[in-house]
Amino acid sequence: MKVEQTESRGRQIVLGSLVIAAVGLFLILCWFGRHIPGMVGEWFGMIVGVATSPFLMPVCFVLLGFFVVNTLNAWRRHREGEECVYLESVDGPERETLPEQARDAIYTSPPLPAEVPDELTQLEGALAIGDHDAAVDLLASMTNDLRESPQVIQLRIELAQATGKTDLANRLRERLNDAS
Numbered sequence: 497m498k499v500e501q502t503e504s505r506g507r508q509i510v511l512g513s514l515v516i517a518a519v520g521l522f523l524i525l526c527w528f529g530r531h532i533p534g535m536v537g538e539w540f541g542m543i544v545g546v547a548t549s550p551f552l553m554p555v556c557f558v559l560l561g562f563f564v565v566n567t568l569n570a571w572r573r574h575r576e577g578e579e580c581v582y583l584e585s586v587d588g589p590e591r592e593t594l595p596e597q598a599r600d601a602i603y604t605s606p607p608l609p610a611e612v613p614d615e616l617t618q619l620e621g622a623l624a625i626g627d628h629d630a631a632v633d634l635l636a637s638m639t640n641d642l643r644e645s646p647q648v649i650q651l652r653i654e655l656a657q658a659t660g661k662t663d664l665a666n667r668l669r670e671r672l673n674d675a676s
Contacts, residue, residue, distance in 0.1 A: 515564055523547075577604065615642065619651050623658070631655050646675060 526547070529540030547556045573579065584601045585591075591599055613621070615638050622631040635643060635652065642648055649672045656665035 511568075515568070519560065519564065616647060616651075619648065623651060623654055626658070628655060628659055646672060649675070 526540050526544050530537055530544055532540065546552050584603070584607065586594060586599050615634055619631055619634045619638075622628070622634060631651075632655070635648075635655075638648065643652075649668055653665050653668045653672070656662070656668060
């Protein structure tokens with residue numbers, strides 16, 4: 497067993513023992529409560545009599561069990577939060593190429609609405625993940641003014657170096673130095 501499983505198992509045993517001890521303590525208090533004088537003692541006596549009668553004892557323990565289980569479940573839900581989660585899955589042929597842990601994402605709060613990044617951000621992302629074909633397509637779809645900006649020229653230099661076009665990278669460096 498892993499350390500986390502051992503700690504979790506220990507916590508479960510302690511919690512179960514505490515529940516059994518609390519129920520036992522409640523039953524013992526009810527048993528000794530019959531000796532209290534007055535109406536309270538009579539009430540405890542009636543509860544003990546009903547709980548220990550041969551026909552009602554199983555029903556009493558079933559109801560007590562339901563109460564304990566529902567109480568523990570309500571406490572757990574309060575501690576852990578909402579059970580509703582949001583699942584995002586990758587679909588299509590690329591799903592099989594991804595590792596198992598990267599195919600699905602689980603969120604406890606709703607994901608933020610998707611925003612479409614600008615062309616410069618898309619170009620940076622394509623270069624960062626090594627998708628050179630997408631980077632070339634993005635460059636082709638850009639306006640001339642944006643394509644000639646110093647930020648994009650720097651990204652074009654990176655793309656040229658990544659694809660092995662050193663002469664193009666050198667020309668772009670010269671153009672960047674002239675613009676500065």
